[in-house]
Amino acid sequence: MHCLGSVDERRVGRSLSGDPKLLGTTSIDGGRGMHDIIVMASLVACGVLCGWWLRGGLAQEGPPSDAPSSSRIDRALEHLRSIASGVADDLGEHHTRIAEIHNRLQEAARAGPEHLLRVVGELIECNEEMQRQLQSAETRLQHQAREIASRSEEAHTDPLTKLANRRALDVALEEGWEQHRRSGTPLSLLMLDVDHFKRFNDRFGHPAGDAVLKGVAHVLRQELGGDGVVCRYGGEEFAVVFPKRTAREVARAVERCRESIAAQTFSFEGAQFRITCSTGLAELKGEEDTDEMVSRADEALYQSKKAGRNCSHWHDGRRVRPVADAWTKRAVRTPEGWEEKLDLEKTDFSAGISTQAVFMADVSRRLAERHRNGTALAVLLAKIDDYDTIVAQHGDSAGRAVTRAATLLFKATMRDMDHVAEFSEGTLSLLLPGCRLDGAVTVAERLREGANRCRLPQKRFPPERFTLTIAVAEAEEGEDASDLVARIEDAVASTSAHGSNCTCALEGKETRLIGIGDISLAAGDNA
CATH class of the missing domain: 3.30.70.270 (Reverse transcriptase/Diguanylate cyclase domain)
Incomplete structure (x- = not known):
């Protein structure tokens, strides 16, 4: 039927066959069209309000150095107003055309099917054009919503570091x-x-x-x-x-x-x-x-x-x-139930404590990382003073009790990344990734002072107290695990020969005494 022009007769037929009462309505698929109009109008209103809020908030607080410029906010607002105005114009034009078509429908119904189909085709085209316009407006609104969200994020982000501002x-x-x-x-x-x-x-x-x-x-x-x-x-x-x-x-x-x-x-x-x-x-x-x-x-x-x-x-x-007091105070104070914690039958203090072989393998791995990226690495050895005497006088159980008390102290002080091991009988070792010598010395002093404050339940474990002699060193360039640990072992042995209950730091070939407990003057001459 040439009089319908570009209108598809089958679409018109389907529209008309759906409900004869459509002849008396003002819109084909009117429910959907009106729903979209309401939704789009809401989006426009929300978008404009968001833009006004963002601009008002920035103006009230005063623009920081990392805030979006006022001109960018003004442009975003202008785009939103333009979209809102365009949608309003489109809706007005659509309403006018629908009113005209509604009037013509009454006349076309009396003029015959051919005229009626032509008018219905115009109605469909009018609705489809409105849908296209609304879809275009929705796309532009979504774009502006993303722009506003992006600029809101920029307003809360430091431009240099990309951290929150x-x-x-x-x-x-x-x-x-x-x-x-x-x-x-x-x-x-x-x-x-x-x-x-x-x-x-x-x-x-x-x-x-x-x-x-x-x-x-x-x-x-x-x-x-x-x-x-x-x-x-x-x-x-x-x-x-x-x-x-x-x-x-x-x-x-x-x-x-x-x-x-x-x-x-x-x-x-x-x-x-x-x-x-x-x-x-x-x-x-x-x-x-x-x-x-x-x-x-x-x-x-x-x-x-x-x-x-x-x-x-x-x-x-x-x-x-x-x-450090936030976690070491509890570590250096004898906790309640100390005797139960040291009960050999109830508590396994070896959990999380590795052997010398595993420890040395980890030192080698960390040294390889240090050679690649320059990350600092320190190692600490702590010798329980007079350990052989404790065992000789009070038996193996006393030696194990003291070792476990020292282990508890290490566990309470160390970080998650640190690695503690029973290096040898009566000696514990601690690997401190990312730690320089001064930091390792601080850890060593906490451990030594903590041991000084600990008191063992003397009825079950005769040595009432124990002390530690500790040596620390930071890994040097080109040094392997054996060389590093050997340096520290030599320092522990040398310091122990002159006394006990002290901390020494290795700086190259020099040994510096940090915490001095029961040390003889001869050690000062040797350091």
Whole structure:
């Protein structure tokens, strides 16, 4: 039928055959068309409101350096208004055409089938054109929605490090505070500052400084990103919000992260750099607000800098103390039920403790990693003082009890990545990946002081107390596992020959006494 033009007669027939009452309606498939119109109008309204909110929020807070520019927001709003205006015009035009066709339908019904089919064809084309226009508007709206989402994300992201920015930090703190207020869930905050960063920038330039900041951000994301929200606070300062975590729970991870940063080699244009950082940790207390918690974390950070930098402190609500206290206090205090813990029949202290062969294999593996990427590595040997005398006077069971007490001390102090072994009878070894000599010395002193404070149940195990003589060394270039451990063994033997209960650090061929307990003056001459 040529009078229908481009209209498919079969489509018209199907439309008409579906329901004769359609002749008296204003739209074929009108329910679907009206539904789409309502949905699209809602999307337009939501899009415009989102745009106004985003712009208003930015204007109210003041644009930070990493926020999208006002002109970009204005363009997004203009696009949304244009789409909304276009949809409104299309809807108005569609309404007018539908009204005209409705009037003509009454006349066409009286004029005969041929005229009726022509008008119905126009109605179908009108609806299809409206569907195309709505689909086009929906596509453009989806594009603008993605643009707004992207710009909202940019508004909360630091452009240099790609970490969350100060605005995102405020949001995370507020959410954590609300959870704490409602249900008492803990909230902790870490502040971290790159040591001597201004001096570094002055010497090597800002591009090198930017490379270091990116590297620090990468380590923070790797070490702490699974537990908290890692943010760039500003300049060379970073922050990590730990929702639902106490300061004690994150203390080990904080120290591990600080040591990892110190062990990292940062590269820029062929040059390599090493940097350190200082940290401050605080946990939300009682009815205080987040500003007070931030202030306490800052105070702890200041104490770390005052203590010489490259260390961590924790403000517990009353005073500032080293972060290590968060987990070592319990390790160096004789716990309740000590006798039950040392019961040979009830507790297997060998769990998680490897043999010398396994330990040496791990040292070799870690040394290979060090040769590839320069990661620091330290090893510690701790000899139980007068072990042979304890066994000779009190029997093998006493020797095992002392060894197990020392093992408990090691387990309470070590990190997840560390490796402890019973190196030989009466001697324990500890592998400290990512740890430099100063960090290893700190661990050694914790162990030695912890042993000094331990008291064994004398009724069952006659030696009431025991002490440790410890030697630590950092792996040197080209050194294999046997050479490294042999150096430490020699230092332990040499130091033990002059006394007990002390810590010595190997710096090249020099031996430096750190903690001196029962040591003779002759050892000082030999060191």
